[in-house]
Amino acid sequence: MAHPIVTHAVPTPASRTPIYAHLYAQVLFAILCGALLGHFYPAVGEALKPLGDGFIKLVKMVIAPVIFLTVVTGIAGMRELAAVGRVAGRAFxxxxxxxxxxxxxxxxxxxxxxxxxxxxxxxxxxNASAVADYAHQAHESTVTGFLMAIIPTTMISALTDGSILQTLFVAILFGIALSLVGEPAQPVLDLAERVMLVVFRLVGILMRAAPVGAFGAIAFTVGKYGAGSLVSLGGLVATFYLTSILFVLVVLGIIARLHGFSILRLLNYLKAELLLVLGTSSSEAALPSLIAKLERAGCDKGVVGLVVPTGYSFNLDGTNIYMTLAALFIAQACGIHLSWGEQFALLGVAMLSSKGAAGVTGAGFITLAATLSIVPSVPVAGMALILGVDRFMSECRSLTNFIGNAVAAIVVARWENKLDRAQLAQVLANPGARDAEAIN
Incomplete structure (x- = not known):
């Protein structure tokens, strides 16, 4: 059954809408207004936090159904179960x-x-007490606990507890079961396809509130933390942003070029989602829209359903850059010299502790605490140095993670010969007249 999310249609000049009707323009305007309000009226900006939190909750409300339905229909549509394992293996x-x-x-x-x-x-x-809560959360996180947490209490709770990995786990099992049952399960698959149409239409409705959410979130951030907090640690923030930009343009750019597409055109195609991530500091806020847009760009539904949700926990490029950069910044600030052996040991610990960090606000800071708690050379209390500007680096972490997962899905789809290259080139060259086209 064809999925209407994927469309080959390219808008004609006559169908183009004014710039103010584009979602990305609305979100950008909301971010600018929110930043100005937070700067000149900090108390008012802080009071608008519920707007941002409320929008993120609205989006999280549909993340589990989107992942479940996309993965189930995608795996059932693959027919060959060996392909599921191959996609997962290549993705990891x-x-x-x-x-x-x-x-x-x-x-x-x-x-x-x-x-x-x-x-x-x-x-x-x-002030060690300032980061005590983060250190405690990091201490409570273990590899065994993380793996056990992937298994939900019930199949239904996987869709209600808000865990991406639990939802993905149940969806994979359910999709495999549908595939094994075969023809008798076809009515269930057809129903899932139809329900998915409704869910993606709901996503389109919710995305209309994106400017309001971005306005509230950025007003709170600037109002509470103030742009002035960037001055004292501006070197670290600037270094992190420049490093992330270079990573996206050079490393991911080369990967994209080797697989037949332009990273700049991909960024242009996803500009509305990128601005939404920038405004809310959460890559989860744009997850449903990312899945829809990747399908529209010619990526196979099953590949997107497996790679994107998994990547939100295991493919965190921005968080990884932040981890080693911030850890070594703390060591340098405290006058602690780390040998190359200690630095590579730190890198090894970061490699393990970064897996399973969700793409939500604050997860990178907790993961950094987990890394430093295992490496005795760098004091965990040193995280107090960057606590004031971590929120400003959270935006960059989320943006880099988001872009990395978009690139990963296209690359794996091409490896699997599940990418319509002509459609990808066509869509990236002509993103469309309406931002919501991919989910309407």
């Missing part, structure tokens, strides 16, 4: 390679630029 191979590269890039930049050198901070003077 890609995640491991690119994530390791991101960690190495962060470590290399920290050693070259040394943003924390010269601060001469005495670790004994740091």
């Amino acid at each position: 191979g890609y995640f491991l390679a690119v994530s390791t590269l991101a960690l190495l890039v962060g470590m290399a930049v920290a050693n070259i630029v040394q943003p924390g050198a010269g601060m001469h901070v005495d670790p004994a003077t740091l």
Whole structure:
């Protein structure tokens, strides 16, 4: 059964709408207004936090159904169960390679630029209580606990508890079961296809509230933390942003070019989602729309359903750059010299602790706490140095993670010969007159 999310139609000039009707323009305007309000009226900006939180909750409400239905219909449509394992294997191979590269890039930049050198901070003077909650959450996170948490209490709870990995786990099993049953299960598959149409229409409705959510979220961030907090640690923030930009344009750009598409055209195609991630500091806010747009761009539904949700926990390029860069910044600021052996040990720990961090606000900071708690050379209390600007780096982490997952889905789809290259080229060259076209 054909899925109407995927369309080959290219809008004609006559169908183009005014710029103010584009979702990306509305979100950008909302971000600018929110930043100005938060700067000039901080108290009002802080009070608008519920707008951002409410929008993110609205989107999270539909994430589980979107993932479940996309994965179930995608796997059932593959027919060959061996293809499911092959897609997963290739996806994890890609995640491991690119994530390791991101960690190495962060470590290399920290050693070259040394943003924390010269601060001469005495670790004994740091306020450890400021990061105590994050350190506690990190301590409670173990590999065994993470793996056990993937298994839901019931099949239904996987769709209600808000865990992406639990939803993905149940969806994969259900999709495999549908495939094994075969023809008798066809009515169930048809129903899932029809329900998916309704869910994606609901996503389209919710995305109309994106400017309101972005306005509230950015007003709160600027109002609470203030742009002035960027000055003292501007070197670290600037280094992180520049490193992430170079990683996207150079590393992901090369990967994209080798697989037949332009990273700049992909960014243009996803500009509405990128602005939404920027405004809310959460890559989850744009997950349903990303899935729809990748399908529209010619990626197979089953590949997208497996790669994107899994990547939200295992393919966090921005978080990995942040982990090694921030850890070495703290060491440099405290005057702690780390040998190459200690730095590579730090990288190895970061490789493990970064897996399973969800693409939500604050997860990168908790993951950094988990890494430092295992590496005794760098004090966990040193995280208090960057606590004030972590929110501003959260946007960049989320953006880089989001772009990395979009690239990963296209690359794996091409490896599997499940990518319509002509459609991808056509859609990236002509993104469309309406931002909501991919989900309407």
